[in-house]
Amino acid sequence: DGGITQSPKYLFRKEGQNVTLSCEQNLNHDAMYWYRQDPGQGLRLIYYSQIVNDFQKGDIAEGYSVSREKKESFPLTVTSAQKNPTAFYLCASSLYSKLYTEAFFGQGTRLTVV
Amino acid sequence: DAKTTQPNSMESNEEEPVHLPCNHSTISGTDYIHWYRQLPSQGPEYVIHGLTSNVNNRMASLAIAEDRKSSTLILHRATLRDAAVYYCILRDSGNEKLTFGTGTRLTIIP
Numbered sequence: 001d002g003g004i005t006q007s008p009k010y011l012f013r014k015e016g017q018n019v020t021l022s023c024e025q026n027l028n029h030d031a032m033y034w035y036r037q038d039p040g041q042g043l044r045l046i047y048y049s050q051i052v053n054d055f056q057k058g059d060i061a062e063g064y065s066v067s068r069e070k071k072e073s074f075p076l077t078v079t080s081a082q083k084n085p086t087a088f089y090l091c092a093s094s095l096y097s098k099l100y101t102e103a104f105f106g107q108g109t110r111l112t113v114v
Numbered sequence: 115d116a117k118t119t120q121p122n123s124m125e126s127n128e129e130e131p132v133h134l135p136c137n138h139s140t141i142s143g144t145d146y147i148h149w150y151r152q153l154p155s156q157g158p159e160y161v162i163h164g165l166t167s168n169v170n171n172r173m174a175s176l177a178i179a180e181d182r183k184s185s186t187l188i189l190h191r192a193t194l195r196d197a198a199v200y201y202c203i204l205r206d207s208g209n210e211k212l213t214f215g216t217g218t219r220l221t222i223i224p
Contacts, residue, residue: 030210031210033212035214041216042199042201042214042215042216042217043158043201043214044214045211045212045213045214048210048211048212050210056211058211058213059213088155090157090158092157092158092212094210094212102148102160102163103150103158103160103212104160105157105158105159106157107156107157108155108156108157
């Protein structure tokens with residue numbers, strides 16, 4: 001089945017540690033995205049990538065890093081520089097098309113830093 | 115980036131139509147209007163999108179004002195499963211950036 005997979009669903013880390021969230025898609029989509037969602041809030045864009053080996057900062061990129069070495073994968077690292085890392089993280093992908101297609105989202109990773 | 119404005123929350127009775135408004139007064143000619151919804155503890159799912167003409171699909175209808183400065187998502191017969199946060203988003207055909215606002219929390223009353 002085609003889809004977008006985030007793992008793990010729940011993640012616990014100690015303060016000061018870097019942590020990497022996985023996002024994989026087998027939809028052959030060009031564009032991939034990472035969002036952060038805090039309780040009761042909307043989604044805020046962290047980073048996005050239109051093609052392999054290229055990515056752009058979103059609205060809240062500080063304290064995060066990404067890589068796009070393969071079309072299928074767009075891992076997000078939450079670094080120790082991120083002051084409030086506890087949140088729900090969502091990954092998405094879409095075709096790079098001027099005809100405009102929908103974005104598909106993963107089920108999210110809930111990160112708790114203690 | 116062009117912005118959208120939505121009411122924070124709305125309520126509707128089960129089995130009645132729901133009209134969710136969205137204002138986008140700074141929309142450009144190349145911006146598509148997209149709607150997504152998010153159920154609790156899940157990732158958002160696509161609902162519908164359009165450019166100028168009204169659109170229908172199995173989930174909903176999208177009515178776009180003639181000047182494109184506003185649009186309305188229409189759920190024809192709300193069920194309890196439609197309770198979610200609904201996001202109205204503008205997407206530029208030349209830019210893959212996908213920015214969400216705060217959305218409208220829809221509550222369905224049995």
